[in-house]
Amino acid sequence: MVRELKQFLIGEPLNNVDLKDEKYNVRWGLPILSSDAISSVAYAGEEMLLVMIPVIGLMSYKYVFYISLAIIGLLTLLMLSYRQTIDNYPNGGGAYIVAKENLGVFAGVTAGAALSIDYIMTVAVSVSSGVAQIASAFEVLRPYVVPISVILVILLMLGNLRGIRESSKIFGLPAYLFIFAVLSMLVVGFYKYFTGVPIVEPKVSSNYYGTTASVSIILILRAFSNGCTALTGVEAVSNAVPNFKEPSTKNAKMVLLLLSAIILVLFGGTSILANIYHATPGAGHQTVLVQMADQIFGRATFLNSAMFYFITTMLFLILVLAANTAFSGFPMLVSVMASEGFVPRQLKMRGDRLSYSNGIIILSVAAALLIIIFDAKVSSLMGLYAVGVFISFTLSQTGMLFRWFRNKGNHWHIKALINGAGALVTGIAVIIIAVTKFNEGAWIVVIVIPILMTLMLKVKKHYVALAKQLRINQEEYESIDISRDHYRxxxxxxxxxxxxxxxxxxxxxxxxxxxxxxxxxxxxxxxxxxxxxxxxxxxxxxxxxxxxxxxxxxxxxxxxxxxxxxxxxxxxxxxxxxxxxxxxxxxxxxxxxxxxxxxxxxxxxxxxxxxxxxxxxxxxxxxxxxxxxxxxxxxxxxxxx
CATH class of the missing domain: 3.40.50.620 (HUPs)
Incomplete structure (x- = not known):
């Protein structure tokens, strides 16, 4: 019965020779590996406004626009940096492999631990945020956000256990529909603004807006750290290069370029629209993007109402399916680490459908536990988010910088400059995020990363000791005579x-x-x-x-x-x-x-x-x-x- 149920849920086992067909092309690799970064559009701007509006009121929208420009600039720098990582490390592993080979084992394990935590956080935050979006439009669902979130994690797990090809087709289309939905909102929103259509302001209590006129650097930094969540998921493409069809590096770099262009348009566009329409977090229990959809399309006619609910539904889907970036990146990362003995060897084995099923299951269980512990509250989970990924960003860029100094090669000065700038900026961002989010929960990640590193190093120590005890030296072979040696x-x-x-x-x-x-x-x-x-x-x-x-x-x-x-x-x-x-x-x-x-x-x-x-x-x-x-x-x- 168990075998029949398993085959019903994830399908018949695949032959090893089918592995070549279980890989992404650009068309399906883009929505799967970019869904995390794309989905950040739905909450990154809102998280910045949540910090600033209670303090400086309407002035927040102007500063959010400038902060968004800084984040987009950082995105461009990361895109150029990770293109170089893809070229030089086409076998996957991303920041872990780059840091380990160029900065040493300790740095590599640090990057691996940080990135593993970030992937788990990606699933928890994405699913919780998606359920929050749909609950803001359908208030009857609000008491059930935790069980709904856990059920969605289980469904995502089952979809990814079916293999790369099937999961990309199941989860890829909603990403394209989300892009279309937000682009439609941007076009209509800017059209109404430039043609003078009256803008309906959200109904917010006057007590909500702050009265302080001065803007402190701490406030700007806190907003910046919240907005940096828009950059999570960028590294997933470099981690999953082996999952692309040949030429894998070319396809991976194309996906990374398209991802950056999409984020530039969607994140930049929604930041400008928020400034125009003054969408306010918490107004009417609606999220910022749902508010803007309501302001831009309204619900006066059937078509307008249909567009509003279409955007709301797509927001929900993309936020939930953003977890697919982690479901693609985490199993690949831990499989690489398992092959080198830093995590249990079982994690490098492919399952019945040629996916790294053990990694997928561990990721799902960990994310579900986080959702339950933090009651599926995005604001609570956000404090733990982005610290890990920016640590991996910094170590990856520093590792590439050391590589160029050591190996040089054509145009190595320019390449070193790109990676050096990336390391400097992301390093500063790590400090900003860790300090500003420390009391919001970042302290948990700061503690968990060293614990996870210690466990990884102990696993490696065990495997090394075990191999040393099992290994037969050359001189020992000569003394082994099984036909002569008998046990009683x-x-x-x-x-x-x-x-x-x-x-x-x-x-x-x-x-x-x-x-x-x-x-x-x-x-x-x-x-x-x-x-x-x-x-x-x-x-x-x-x-x-x-x-x-x-x-x-x-x-x-x-x-x-x-x-x-x-x-x-x-x-x-x-x-x-x-x-x-x-x-x-x-x-x-x-x-x-x-x-x-x-x-x-x-x-x-x-x-x-x-x-x-x-x-x-x-x-x-x-x-x-x-x-x-x-x-x-x-x-x-x-x-x-």
Whole structure:
């Protein structure tokens, strides 16, 4: 049943040879990898206004425009910088690989940890913001934003588990529709303004606007740090270069160029419109873009109303689907890190649909937990946002700068200047964001990044130590002669009762060794006598050892028996412990059994001279057994078999 449900949700497994078809072209790579940056248009301007309007009132719109120009300039610089990263590091990994190769392992792990946190935040913020947008238009949904957000994360996870090609077609179209929706609003909004159509101001309490006329540098910096969320997602293209069809670098650079052009138009245009229409965060419980759509199109006619709800719906979709940038970038990033031993190796494995399914699942679970913890409040999550990505920006640009100094090459001075400027500006932005958002939650990220780095370095240390212990040196090969070296194999079969499963295990034990012992732990005299009586009924020369356990322990008596003189264990002997196990049909039936085998196996695995083997006996379906004429309902305590 589980297998059928899995195939229904994510589809039939794909062959390895299908991997070449599971890649982006420019047409579908653009909406998937740029959806995060494009979606930032929906809330970056609003986050700036939220900081400034309560302090300086209507003057905020003028300063938001100037801050937006600075952010667009930074975007242009990042676009030029990451084009160089794509050319020089076409195998993916982005900031992690660049920093590790040019600045050292510590810098690389820092970039990887920061970017991993940013991807998780991208999913949480994007989905929460999307639900907030739709709830602002349909107030009946407001009490259910958390469960709706979690359900959407699960749906995104399932869509991405279906593979790159299917997910791009499922989630790509809404991105194009969003671009069309915002462009339509910009065209109509500017047309009405230049033709003198009266502008309807939002209804806001006069107490909302600040009265302070002076503008402090701290206020500008706080607004700038909030607006920098518009730049998240730019690095995703360089991380996912291997996911593009050949020529992968050319296609990736084209997507990056188109992404920058779209952000320039949409973010710049909406910033100007906000200045014209004075859309105010929180007015009528509507977000800024929903307000502007209402002001520009209104709901007087069917067509106007249709455009308003179309834009509202597209805002909701693009904000939710912006998480796809993270679903593309995070699994690729951790797969690269896993191949180098900094995260669990399972994360580099592709799933049934050739996607990095383990990374997708981890990303989904982490994002869902954040949504629940922060109650899907975008303002609360924003404090944690952008710190990680700007750290990775800075390390990536610094790494490229060091690369040009070391390798030089054609026009390296110009390239170094671009990356150097990028490193300087993004480094300043990191400080601004960390300081201005520290009390809003950025302190959490500042603490979590070192913790995550420590865990990554410990994982690497473990893999290095493990490899060192498993590696066979050249001189050791000459001394290995398997045909000459023999272990004395002694077998123990732990049994709790005499049944078909334990008898099968005893039979198997005789095929691998002549030295077999049946072992049982008794907790009362009645159970011990019953076991001995039943054991005496079977024809076998295998001795039965029963040990009394007054504290009802199972594993300790077995280990004590192995170490005792009674068992006569000699150094160099290999002890094989065969555990009888019956395999039930349904998943819920496993919960009805105590699972002692799992605990025995886990403890015995700690001893290098003990081999643990499980011999299963498959059980039939309950209904088939009940209907069988051999079934005896009067059997005494059948659940104890």
């Amino acid at each position: 194999n002694r077998v123990i079969v732990p049994i709790a009762s005499i049944n078909k499963s334990s008898v099968r295990a005893l039979r198997y034990a005789k095929t691998i060794s002549d030295n077999v012992t049946a072992f049982s732990v008794a907790i009362d005299d009645e159970a011990e006598q019953k076991l001995k009586n039943n054991y005496g009924k079977i024809k076998t020369d295998i001795p039965l050892i029963v040990k009394y356990s007054p504290y009802r322990k199972v594993i300790e008596p077995l280990l004590e028996f192995i170490k005792s003189e009674e068992y006569d264990y000699k150094p160099g002997d290999i002890i094989t412990v065969i555990l009888p196990q019956f395999a039930v049909k349904k998943w819920w039936q496993k919960l009805l059994h105590n699972g002692t085998r799992i605990f025995i196996e886990r403890e015995l695995m700690k001893h290098k001279h003990i081999v643990v083997s499980t011999i299963p006996l498959q059980m039939n379906d309950d209904d088939d057994v009940i209907r069988s004429p051999k079934y005896n309902p009067t059997h005494e305590k059948p659940w104890e078999m």
